[in-house]
Amino acid sequence: MTETAAPEPDSSAEPPIAEAIGVTKRFGRTLALDRVGLRVHAGRTHALVGRNGAGKSTLVSILTGLAPPDEGEVRFRGQRAPAIADRDAWRSRVACVYQHSTIIPELSVAENLFIGRQGLGGRIINWRTMRARARELLDTWSVPVDVRTPARELSVEHRQLVEIARSLSYGARFIILDEPTAQLDGTAIKRLFGRIRDLQTQGVTFLFISHHLDETYEICSDVTVFRDARHVLTAPVADLGKTELIAAMTGESTELARAVPRERPDPTAAPALRLEKLTRTGEFADVEFEVRPGEMVGLAGGGSSGRVEVAETIVGSRRATAGSVLVSGVRLRSSGTHAALAAGIGFVPRDRHDEGLVPAMSVADNATLTVPQRLGRFGLLSRRTRDTLVRNAIEGLDIKADSPGQGVSELSGGNQQKVVFARALATDPAVLVLITPTAGVDVRSKQTLLAVVRDTADRGTAVLVVSDELDDLRDCDRVLVMVQGQLRTEYEKGWDDRELVAAMEGMA
Missing domain, CATH: 3.40.50.300 (P-loop containing nucleotide triphosphate hydrolases)
Structure with a gap:
């Protein structure tokens, strides 16, 4: 499959909620991203797929302000991304829910929701006010957990929902989900996808990263493929067959030739x-x-x-x-x-x-x-x-x-x-x-x-x-x-x- 050019900036009336333009990133001699582009439109769920080493994690770190690009830029709603040091500005634009939870088990749900800002603007924590605000936040986003519950007692599914609610409380409406189903069973995955669809109707946009391509077809509107640190294609999911998607991820075979085929091992030998x-x-x-x-x-x-x-x-x-x-x-x-x-x-x-x-x-x-x-x-x-x-x-x-x-x-x-x-x-x-x-x-x-x-x-x-x-x-x-x-x-x-x-x- 022929590689397409990275997406160019969109000149339509409504700019993308998040956009990477010509982003390059190096770590020493390793080229982690090579002039890649990504454009995510509001109200949709966009998949980012690729084999290990394709550059997905590096782009996530750049989209969330954890690392600056060496070349190129990131925009949110058409505006340049904040300075790397302005963490509050980043939190108000984008958040990432990682496969490994960032929830602190020893704290309650309410404390996790407002960690680092328990005083809600004041110097002394008013526990009643904080719990009330936490209930209001969870009710707004339909997260079915008690704010007094210790986080260690939450299921993986509910920890993810609490993390999403915490992100939304900062004002972010663009959420990156990094392997969100890795630790969920089938029933929990269906519930998570239902919550994603509900949040979409409320104006939340998702970038969905998963190794399970069936999930891409179930929950996503658009898909971008990276391979070997480069952008390969972006297309509506409905227009891209599974065979084409796998071909885009794998590229042409690079089989290493060998002169003499190996002999088959003795099938009767005792296992080593x-x-x-x-x-x-x-x-x-x-x-x-x-x-x-x-x-x-x-x-x-x-x-x-x-x-x-x-x-x-x-x-x-x-x-x-x-x-x-x-x-x-x-x-x-x-x-x-x-x-x-x-x-x-x-x-x-x-x-x-x-x-x-x-x-x-x-x-x-x-x-x-x-x-x-x-x-x-x-x-x-x-x-x-x-x-x-x-x-x-x-x-x-x-x-x-x-x-x-x-x-x-x-x-x-x-x-x-x-x-x-x-x-x-x-x-x-x-x-x-x-x-x-x-x-x-x-x-x-x-x-x-x-x-x-x-x-x-x-x-x-x-x-x-x-x-x-x-x-x-x-x-x-x-x-x-x-x-x-x-x-x-x-x-x-x-x-x-x-x-x-x-x-x-x-x-x-």
């Missing part, structure tokens, strides 16, 4: 990794699957599917509520990353900066953090032994570093990710768990990393690739798809791009 009814309350439930030695299995899904949470529970960084993880037939009796490492699990986390690297340390120290016992005896580490191990990793992974002693913070993003891979592989794991393993790396580094993953599986390691990037999943023997915390579908190798993306978006 087995999950039995693995559950973590509120995130995923009764997840069961196996990965055999030499097998590559993909675990895919949208942003609220639970796939990352399952992976982090396997490797011990989250604690399961119920169920078991077995490695080579042995049940893990304790949680924690040390127990998982000792059991034979290697791990590449989703964020190399926060979870994968120690920036102040060298390439060598980062690459060998998991194997101190191999570097010397009696607690004394041999630098020569360490550097020999690391030079082998540098050569095998094609890490561009001056020496093992170079600071890891001096490397490019792709080479930093290779160091994280080196550490995960240093233990010769029976199971390798990878979360978005090629995120934020260039094409050449991506090819190198995916080749390493294939070679690792070919040597008999069970590999679990947890990603929503299609190129990360292409070599997998099977791809399991999660939706809203449950395993829904399994695809054998040779799957169709659009079919898999549709399943990941909850449309299969």
Whole structure:
């Protein structure tokens, strides 16, 4: 599908309630938004969709005044956005209700509604007046909760409605809903959509962000698609078929060629990794699957599917509520990353900066953090032994570093990710768990990393690739798809791009 130009400013009599014009945003070397545009008209619900990394969250931060654009501008009702420091002016124009609630559990509903302004203009809080104002506010917007209720007792649905009411109390009539249905069941979603429609009739406009495309067709009037930090198209939802929408989100396939196809793993081999009814309350439930030695299995899904949470529970960084993880037939009796490492699990986390690297340390120290016992005896580490191990990793992974002693913070993003891979592989794991393993790396580094993953599986390691990037999943023997915390579908190798993306978006 051919990309369309970003929307130009509208010269009609009634300007859009919110508008982004030619917005560009960079974070270091990363181009997060590339001259994108968005125009949201009053009284409508407008969807913003795109795969992870498309630029949606960055635009939200700019639309809400949390970050300034490097180029371009934001307008509300035709007027330039306020200065970043003028938070009251921003609150009167726009608000965002995030997937993770900003309601303070220890406070009552009334206190949450007027947090930071409990005195209602005075220096002393009049509790009776504040509760009366809170009741009036909730009645106006038909929010069915008691103002005295502690917020921790509210359902997810009611917390969202309280957040919307709080936003409206500042005067905002443009609300961004960021994955609002991620933690709701079907009945609660229908009630939320009913409230959205009611609020629309009262003059409230919504920008709706969701990984579930069926919801876009149910609740939205218009849709804008971002892909790879660029605006792809804007169209009325009624004029855009689901196949066209998925094609706009995915673009052309960028399959990475490989010279020799992988051999199928032995289907009779005992599983290297087995999950039995693995559950973590509120995130995923009764997840069961196996990965055999030499097998590559993909675990895919949208942003609220639970796939990352399952992976982090396997490797011990989250604690399961119920169920078991077995490695080579042995049940893990304790949680924690040390127990998982000792059991034979290697791990590449989703964020190399926060979870994968120690920036102040060298390439060598980062690459060998998991194997101190191999570097010397009696607690004394041999630098020569360490550097020999690391030079082998540098050569095998094609890490561009001056020496093992170079600071890891001096490397490019792709080479930093290779160091994280080196550490995960240093233990010769029976199971390798990878979360978005090629995120934020260039094409050449991506090819190198995916080749390493294939070679690792070919040597008999069970590999679990947890990603929503299609190129990360292409070599997998099977791809399991999660939706809203449950395993829904399994695809054998040779799957169709659009079919898999549709399943990941909850449309299969």
